[in-house]
Every structure is written in C-alpha cells, then in structure tokens.
Amino acid sequence: MATTYEVVLYGASGYTGKLTAWKLAERGIPFIAAGRSKERLEEELAKVPELAGHDYQCVAVQHETGALTEFFKGKKVVINIVGPFMQLGSPVVEASLAAGCNYFDTTGETDWMSLLKRTYGESFAARGLALCPGNSYMWAEGNLAAEIALETPGIDTLDVLYLGDSEVSVASTMSFLRMCTQPQFYLRNKQLVQWPWATPYQVHVPGEHMLLNALPWSGGGEPVWYQDDPRVRNCQTLVSFRNQERFLAVVGLLKKFEEECRHLDPAKQEEVTNEWGKAVTQVEPPRENPDVNRCTLSCQGRGNTNSVSVILRGNSPYAQTGVLGAEAARRVLRGQLHAVGFVSPAQAFGARNLVAAQAEEGYLAYEVKSV
Ligand SMILES: NC(=O)c1ccc[n+]([C@@H]2O[C@H](COP(=O)([O-])OP(=O)(O)OC[C@H]3O[C@@H](n4cnc5c(N)ncnc54)[C@H](OP(=O)(O)O)[C@@H]3O)[C@@H](O)[C@H]2O)c1
Structure with a gap:
C-alpha cells in the first residue's frame, strides 16, 4: 500500500537536513525530503546510511508560497531547515499555515522568532497548529x-x-x-x-x-x-x-x-x-x-x-538538532502536542520529555543542584 506521507523535511539536502533525516529514519517515520533540486536531494540523502531501506521520497518544489502551500496540503508536520530564515523563511511559514501544517524550524535568528510570534502566532493558534521556531540546539x-x-x-x-x-x-x-x-x-x-x-x-x-x-x-x-x-x-x-x-x-x-x-x-x-x-x-x-x-x-x-x-x-549540537526535529514529528503524529500557537519546544512537548529523548541517545546528561 502506498504511504501517506505526513512529514515534510524542507531543506533535507543540507547538513542539518541529513542529520534530521537520520533521526526520522531511526524513529521509523516516513517523510518527504523536499528542496529546490530533486537531483541534489537524492545525491545528498544517499550519503545517509540509516536511510537504506527507509520509506522516504525526494521531491523538488519551488521556493514560493503558492507552490509550497499546494505541496504541504494533506501533511501534518513541516520541518523547515532552509536558512537564513529572515531571508528565506516567510514563504515556508505562510504555506504551512495555509495548508494546515504544524511548523517547526531550526532557526537561531532571534529577530525571526519575534517576527513569527508577532505576525503568525495568533493565526496558528486559531487553527490549532504549533508554530515553533528554534526547535534546534540553539x-x-x-x-x-x-x-x-x-x-x-x-x-x-x-x-x-x-x-x-x-x-x-x-x-x-x-x-x-x-x-x-x-x-x-x-x-x-x-x-x-x-x-x-x-x-x-x-x-x-x-x-x-x-x-x-x-x-x-x-x-x-x-x-x-x-x-x-x-x-x-x-x-x-x-x-x-x-x-x-x-x-x-x-x-x-x-x-x-x-x-x-x-x-x-x-x-x-x-x-x-x-x-x-x-x-x-x-x-x-x-x-x-x-x-x-x-x-x-x-x-x-x-x-x-x-x-x-x-x-x-x-x-553533537547539530545531531541534537536532528533529534529535536524528529521528536517533534513523532510527538505530533502520536497526538502528544501540548500547546498550539507560538510555542517553545518545552511548551510544545514538555522539557523533561525532550531532555529524556536526548539523554536516551547519549547526547546529554543533566545535573540539577540547589545552590
Ligand atoms: N540554532 C541551531 O542550533 C541550528 C542548528 C542547525 C542548523 N541551524 C540553522 O538551520 C539552517 C540550515 O542549516 P544547515 O546546517 O542545514 O545548512 P546547509 O548545510 O548550508 O544547508 C542549507 C539548506 O538550505 C537549502 N537552501 C539554501 N538556499 C535555498 C533557497 N534559496 N531555496 C531553497 N532551499 C535553499 C539548501 O539547499 P541546496 O542543497 O539545494 O543548496 C540546503 O538544503 C541555518 O539557518 C542554520 O543556522 C540552526
């Protein structure tokens, strides 16, 4: 039976895209690897050993709101890894909203986070969708x-x-x-x-x-x-x-x-x-x-x-970023999204859950002390 893909990894051909693809594959989550060139996507994702035998498809899409909206329709989660986000992010977030997808990105740009909060937070909340930039190490x-x-x-x-x-x-x-x-x-x-x-x-x-x-x-x-x-x-x-x-x-x-x-x-x-x-x-x-x-x-x-x-x-902060993207997809698909609208990763999924996910893969241990 053909897979109904619910997750789009946009910018999958890049360094962090490939790490996120690895972490999605480890979780057994089928996904569409999207970007501006199918050839490049196929070439880059072929370098990820964990994808051997995994269910994913490479698809090229124009970096433009209308094309992205059509492309995102019917999906549940967009993981956007195309930056700098202040330069390239707007069509992706607008298309996610229009298509009814939960939006996660890996930005470290704080002006982009504030812009999303101000401009799109309420619209995502009204549609019952998460808008979570900075779902990344930083x-x-x-x-x-x-x-x-x-x-x-x-x-x-x-x-x-x-x-x-x-x-x-x-x-x-x-x-x-x-x-x-x-x-x-x-x-x-x-x-x-x-x-x-x-x-x-x-x-x-x-x-x-x-x-x-x-x-x-x-x-x-x-x-x-x-x-x-x-x-x-x-x-x-x-x-x-x-x-x-x-x-x-x-x-x-x-x-x-x-x-x-x-x-x-x-x-x-x-x-x-x-x-x-x-x-x-x-x-x-x-x-x-x-x-x-x-x-x-x-x-x-x-x-x-x-x-x-x-x-x-x-x-491995970059690999941790891959874990955060894949965990977001896994948790949304399992109905474990805790909050909608503009949300931090901790608001979306619970801080201790995400710390545990990183710790389980050996990416961190934590210490809490009253001092
Ligand atoms: N905050 C954090 O902790 C953290 C961690 C990891 C990543 N990030 C952020 O995530 C973003 C991506 O990082 P990366 O490591 O994956 O970088 P990268 O290896 O340079 O990859 C960039 C990706 O963006 C795509 N891209 C670039 N320009 C595009 C355009 N005009 N239209 C469509 N796609 C375009 C590239 O596609 P092509 O292959 O077609 O060129 C590639 O897939 C950066 O903004 C980075 O700061 C943040």
Whole structure:
C-alpha cells in the first residue's frame, strides 16, 4: 500500500537536513525530503546510511508560497531547515499555515522568532497548529534547562550560557553572522534591554578553570521564549565556543561591521554578512564526533533568596538538532502536542520529555543542584 506521507523535511539536502533525516529514519517515520533540486536531494540523502531501506521520497518544489502551500496540503508536520530564515523563511511559514501544517524550524535568528510570534502566532493558534521556531540546539537546550530551573518555586531569573565545540555549516555561518545587523536583547525586570554592539564578555563555564570569551549571539532565544512569561523577571543568554581563536575572529567581524557597515541599508547589510559567511565556511563538516564535539549548557536560576543550577553536559549540537526535529514529528503524529500557537519546544512537548529523548541517545546528561 502506498504511504501517506505526513512529514515534510524542507531543506533535507543540507547538513542539518541529513542529520534530521537520520533521526526520522531511526524513529521509523516516513517523510518527504523536499528542496529546490530533486537531483541534489537524492545525491545528498544517499550519503545517509540509516536511510537504506527507509520509506522516504525526494521531491523538488519551488521556493514560493503558492507552490509550497499546494505541496504541504494533506501533511501534518513541516520541518523547515532552509536558512537564513529572515531571508528565506516567510514563504515556508505562510504555506504551512495555509495548508494546515504544524511548523517547526531550526532557526537561531532571534529577530525571526519575534517576527513569527508577532505576525503568525495568533493565526496558528486559531487553527490549532504549533508554530515553533528554534526547535534546534540553539535555542531549545537553554529552554529545556530553564524549564527545569523554573520547577524550583521562586526562581524568576535565568542566566543561560552555551559552550559549543563543533564545526559549523555554510548556512549556519551566514545565519549567525546576521547578529552583526540586528539589535540583541536580554530581559531585565520584564523589559527588553539592548546589549551593546560588538562587545564580548568573559564567562566561566561550570566545571572549567579558564575564562572564555562569549557573545550574546543575536541575544539568544531564551529572552524571546520568556518575554511574556509571568514566572520570569530576568533572562540573559551568552554563547561561547571552545575554539577561541575562531571565536575572536567572529568578534573581529562584529567590530569591522560597526566600523564599516552599520551605515548601510538593511538589504546591503545582509548581503555583506552573507558574503562574509560564505567566505568563512565553504564546506560541509563531517558528522560530529561525541568525543570531540562536546557542549555544555548552564542555566543558573535564582529567586529572591534561593538559587538552582541546571547543567546539561553533552555532545553533537547539530545531531541534537536532528533529534529535536524528529521528536517533534513523532510527538505530533502520536497526538502528544501540548500547546498550539507560538510555542517553545518545552511548551510544545514538555522539557523533561525532550531532555529524556536526548539523554536516551547519549547526547546529554543533566545535573540539577540547589545552590
Ligand atoms: N540554532 C541551531 O542550533 C541550528 C542548528 C542547525 C542548523 N541551524 C540553522 O538551520 C539552517 C540550515 O542549516 P544547515 O546546517 O542545514 O545548512 P546547509 O548545510 O548550508 O544547508 C542549507 C539548506 O538550505 C537549502 N537552501 C539554501 N538556499 C535555498 C533557497 N534559496 N531555496 C531553497 N532551499 C535553499 C539548501 O539547499 P541546496 O542543497 O539545494 O543548496 C540546503 O538544503 C541555518 O539557518 C542554520 O543556522 C540552526
């Protein structure tokens, strides 16, 4: 009997698309691998060993709202992995809404998250659909740790730190360099406050002696997730990478942007960061190695007179992003979606469920301490 495909993996030919395909196959979920070229999709997905014998189809579709709407009709879940999302995401989210699909993406761009919340949140809610951007390592891990911190009564302040140590993909580099162009925010006393431009901070990663440089990295998704949350008064996110030489090169690009590009119009600014991104990263990285590509997420929560420390020690942030996409599909298909409209991954599926899914595959272990 022919399969009725309920899941579309859009942008399946890319680095993160192939990792998500792997994780969908492990869960036995049939899917359509979609993108702009059938040939390229077939060629790239043939490189994923776990897809041998799995039920999936490669289909080309035009990157345009009408064509995507027709294509998404009858499906339940769209996993969008085509970025930078502020440049390419609108037709996909509009088509998901029009076709009645739950929408998940892997964005790290906080202006895209805010745009979706503002523009489409209510429409998705009215149709009983989830609109969940940032269903990716950044900004799901901080969301999951924050929710565990918020289980402690009185916690109202979330101080989130990411430490990564992976190679990055081409579209990731273009996407994260967009942080040059946009104001970055943290939450202080329930108000969004802008971080100074192009300013690194020294951070202490729990369990390590050396200080590392960190950046707000577009502000982090957590201030967006918690902006209107009655439990949260303060929330800030910083991001560091183990390779500090390369990290400082990114800081250098931010400073260069301030000196040479801040005056340019928005479209030109995006052209510049795209050009820089393509120059910095030209090849797709290999799959992450858990022994090498480790990561740490620390969420220090505090209230008036108490505090809690939640630390996720793990590996392979890109593979974790694949797990999050595949888990979203699995849980929607099983009727385990907890909330609709603009939702964080934790609101959609429960923080402890998603932490457990990552832990089960060996991608993290977690520690919670009252401190
Ligand atoms: N926040 C996180 O933790 C996290 C983690 C992983 C990924 N991401 C984000 O996810 C996005 C994709 O990352 P990636 O690692 O998969 O990058 P990638 O390997 O460079 O792949 C990019 C994908 O987008 C497709 N694409 C590019 N331009 C397109 C266009 N104009 N029309 C249709 N498709 C287009 C590519 O298709 P072709 O093969 O046809 O070129 C490819 O499938 C990036 O924005 C990245 O920042 C975020």
